[in-house]
Amino acid sequence: MNPVVGRAPGERVATEGLVPSLADLHARGASQQPTYADPAAVDAAVAKLRTMPPLVFAGECDDLKDKLAAVSRGEAFLLQGGDCAETFAGVTADNVRNKLRVLLQMAVVLTYAASVPVVKVGRIAGQYAKPRSSDLETRDGVTLPAYRGDAVNGYEFTAEERAHDPHRLVEVYHSSAATLNLVRAFVTGGYADLRQVHTWNTDFVRESSVGQRYERMANEIERALTFMQAIGADPDEFHRVDFHSSHEALVLEYEHAMTRIDSRTDTPYDVSGHFVWIGERTRQLDGAHVELLRHIRNPIGVKLGPGTTPDDALALADRLNPENEPGRLTFVTRFGAGRIRDGLPEVVEKVTAAGVDVAWVCDPMHGNTFEASSGYKTRRFDDVIAEVQGFFDVHRSLGTWPGGVHVELTGDDVTECVGGGEELAEIDLAHRYESVCDPRLNRVQSLELAFLVAEMLRQV
Ligand SMILES: O=C[C@H](O)[C@H](O)COP(=O)(O)O
Ligand SMILES: C=C(OP(=O)(O)O)C(=O)O
Numbered sequence: 072m073n074p075v076v077g078r079a080p081g082e083r084v085a086t087e088g089l090v091p092s093l094a095d096l097h098a099r100g101a102s103q104q105p106t107y108a109d110p111a112a113v114d115a116a117v118a119k120l121r122t123m124p125p126l127v128f129a130g131e132c133d134d135l136k137d138k139l140a141a142v143s144r145g146e147a148f149l150l151q152g153g154d155c156a157e158t159f160a161g162v163t164a165d166n167v168r169n170k171l172r173v174l175l176q177m178a179v180v181l182t183y184a185a186s187v188p189v190v191k192v193g194r195i196a197g198q199y200a201k202p203r204s205s206d207l208e209t210r211d212g213v214t215l216p217a218y219r220g221d222a223v224n225g226y227e228f229t230a231e232e233r234a235h236d237p238h239r240l241v242e243v244y245h246s247s248a249a250t251l252n253l254v255r256a257f258v259t260g261g262y263a264d265l266r267q268v269h270t271w272n273t274d275f276v277r278e279s280s281v282g283q284r285y286e287r288m289a290n291e292i293e294r295a296l297t298f299m300q301a302i303g304a305d306p307d308e309f310h311r312v313d314f315h316s317s318h319e320a321l322v323l324e325y326e327h328a329m330t331r332i333d334s335r336t337d338t339p340y341d342v343s344g345h346f347v348w349i350g351e352r353t354r355q356l357d358g359a360h361v362e363l364l365r366h367i368r369n370p371i372g373v374k375l376g377p378g379t380t381p382d383d384a385l386a387l388a389d390r391l392n393p394e395n396e397p398g399r400l401t402f403v404t405r406f407g408a409g410r411i412r413d414g415l416p417e418v419v420e421k422v423t424a425a426g427v428d429v430a431w432v433c434d435p436m437h438g439n440t441f442e443a444s445s446g447y448k449t450r451r452f453d454d455v456i457a458e459v460q461g462f463f464d465v466h467r468s469l470g471t472w473p474g475g476v477h478v479e480l481t482g483d484d485v486t487e488c489v490g491g492g493e494e495l496a497e498i499d500l501a502h503r504y505e506s507v508c509d510p511r512l513n514r515v516q517s518l519e520l521a522f523l524v525a526e527m528l529r530q531v
């Protein structure tokens with residue numbers, strides 16, 4: 072049997088002995104898992120997934136780990152962004168291109184304005200499962216299971232759609248494959264060529280002042296590229312970019328089935344994405360998610376909310392990266408604008424004092440969510456910026472490196488977060504609120520964030 076391919080039903084699982092079994096993981100009382108009615112259908116979905124080719128290759132995961140090691144050394148900056156929850160219906164060329172385009176624009180702003188190499192990672196091609204505060208949702212007196220992402224159930228508020236369906240896990244694989252295929256084509260096939268800096272901005276420049284600001288910067292970049300070509304630089308150097316996929320490793324059946332033994336090193340990798348992270352709600356030290364992820368060799372992240380103590384962070388680092396391998400572990404802090412300045416310093420201080428090698432990244436979204444009077448979940452652009460500013464200030468005062476930002480965004484002109492240069496108000500939210508889970512920055516807000524972060528980076 073080829074150990075990279077997995078097993079046929081009934082055969083030994085290729086990862087046996089190197090990764091805990093699904094039964095062992097569930098025995099830990101895993102939180103935030105689907106509740107499936109039909110165990111045979113779950114087995115069939117898992118068996119099918121085990122036969123599917125990897126979505127990413129272990130060597131690519133190692134490349135990203137090397138880049139994240141540069142982040143942890145203070146030599147690069149991570150830009151990680153995308154939807155809160157991807158949907159199967161959202162796998163269209165326009166949608167994928169628009170998300171990639173805004174990330175490329177943001178990366179160019181950060182690289183050019185702050186002169187720092189930017190590691191680009193999408194919340195894309197696998198971000199289909201959501202932890203929720205409540206198992207149930209009630210509308211007009213009707214109570215149904217909460218929406219847990221397209222990986223688990225449908226968004227439509229009917230009993231049929233909200234039932235947890237294991238076959239959806241196979242659909243996650245196919246949707247991720249289609250998305251990643253397009254992303255790979257875009258980033259290597261010319262769309263991401265640095266000489267396209269202007270093209271990414273068309274249909275945008277006239278409409279917003281941030282688009283115009285970007286346009287001025289793109290003119291400067293173009294002149295610099297022309298100069299470099301004139302002095303003999305290889306134009307192929309500008310042709311492609313490195314871009315990696317990431318998602319929260321939440322549904323154990325999916326992540327376990329996609330964990331394979333790398334034939335180069337005989338070690339396990341979760342080949343469903345380059346980088347996977349453990350959410351704030353599933354990072355229990357003895358929990359199933361920490362147990363699974365401590366066995367895989369991908370670069371991994373852990374979200375740290377405002378309740379995190381220095382000892383929690385140290386214990387997680389010890390469990391997930393006992394050899395202190397650079398680039399292996401990223402702590403994504405999401406304290407909220409009001410708590411970051413008080414809560415973050417002692418965590419960073421003690422982790423640093425213990426000699427733990429980690430990349431520190433700021434998620435300025437998940438600690439700043441509130442419900443507008445209209446009922447929409449939203450976030451204030453000013454709170455997002457205030458948390459990033461707090462993150463930079465804390466790291467500057469401790470002499471540590473603010474290694475990146477992790478944001479929920481989209482390339483479309485949605486109206487989900489309030490504020491920003493367009494001064495979106497709560498009353499505007501209904502106009503184009505399309506997220507099926509958390510509110511995302513739209514294209515203008517995302518680019519504004521990039522310019523503001525570039526200024527903060529220049530001052531580090
Ligand atoms: O994306 C993160 C979580 O799934 C989300 O913030 C939970 O939101 P809820 O409180 O509406 O369940
Ligand atoms: C669920 C998420 O975040 P957290 O685990 O930080 O709440 C998320 O990133 O969508």
Ligand SMILES: [Mn+2]
Pocket residue numbers: 155156437479508509
């Ligand atoms: Mn979210």
